[in-house]
Amino acid sequence: MSENNKQKAVLSVTEDIRAKILDGTYPEGMALSQVDIASTYQVSRTPVREALQILAGEELVEIRDTGRATVTTISPESFLEKCELRALIEVKLLELSIPLMGTEDIAKAREINESLKKCAPEEWTPLNYLFHEVLYKPANRPLMQNVIKDLHHRHYARLKSFILSHRNTPRSLREHDELIDRCERQDIEGACYALESHIMMSAYALAEQLKSQQLKRRQTASL
Amino acid sequence: MSENNKQKAVLSVTEDIRAKILDGTYPEGMALSQVDIASTYQVSRTPVREALQILAGEELVEIRDTGRATVTTISPESFLEKCELRALIEVKLLELSIPLMGTEDIAKAREINESLKKCAPEEWTPLNYLFHEVLYKPANRPLMQNVIKDLHHRHYARLKSFILSHRNTPRSLREHDELIDRCERQDIEGACYALESHIMMSAYALAEQLKSQQLKRRQTASL
């Protein structure tokens, strides 16, 4: 018997729209018409409507009370606050992790950071998440880890192309190295401080860039 | 023209099921059949399916890959971790709030705690949330505030009847009073410590109760 190629329509539609929002194919504010999507995927509107509800729950789509759905926008303020939340939780996870880290955890982190040093630009975001994930695994806090994963995936991923052009790669790599060293030396306080700086520094820089870009876009739009 | 009495079916069905899950009318693990719900609310299955998707996004309902939907269960471990997360975020919010608090904020908090002292048991949970909300408002972190609200509503609310019978009310009230005093004295460190204890102490107690209750239930179920 051949494998099960046909997936439920809701699932494949949801996944595809999600991917298109995350990679920027469907940009901020874009209207998502049920009929258009339905004809695009050659399905009826029923699964499309459910898919939009699911994506609305993930805050990737906004459904107004008129029923119209659009891709949500990212404000610099909410971006900054998400970074703050990220920093808060990640620092706590790191603090819990360090005392429980083994040499193999350290080695794994170093290995990922080496991959980061020579990876293609598109590979950065998932690998970078992996790096952080490895550091927090010993803490054994699946829920917090999940919140972090969500923040990365639902939020950072959408800024991917943006981050690509504004990231200070050598600096990030240096900071990763420093972070690993401090973990190895069981310097909890130092490691936590380094991590918080690592996250918030790039956050402020990105938020500034976001602000000026959105300003520019609004100006060109009003021409 | 008379007011708009008819709401969209998806919304009213979602709200009603959510309320029934939160107040225990629909208990943990209960199967939620689309046809049953549809006939209960006198609507077709279409809005019911969307409602279930929404509630699944809120983690109140689980939809297995067979399509069957059930009310999610609360494990003591995930409960404890949610409390940890709550404590982490609330402590940060309090830390940010205290320097920005005015006398009217303190007064408001005292007022709510006075209401708590003489309120009916069912009023405790929302009033208690309000008390905490007032304390964190000056921090001006809408996203974090929202995460906290979610944790309270989606999680604590479901334990309402349980909390009712196991809460140490006088102790909570005393701790609230102490918390307010420390805020008024701008004792950030002391207030944060008091808050963390306040949250985690009751968390551990409740988790223990939860564990033994679920154990008891499993034993009676296997008779």
Added chain:
DNA sequence: TACCAACAAAATGTATCCATTATGGTTTTA
């Protein structure tokens, strides 16, 4: 008794149809 196959009943997944509501453009009017 235990196990398996086949079938029946019930539940979910999707498509289509109709009703209602929102949107955009045109015409009318002040």
Added chain:
DNA sequence: TAAAACCATAATGGATACATTTTGTTGGTA
């Protein structure tokens, strides 16, 4: 000219019908 009213178009919300999948039961066999 500007604003309001109106109408045609298009989109969404919900109901129904049908297809598919899951589940439970029955009956037969080792």
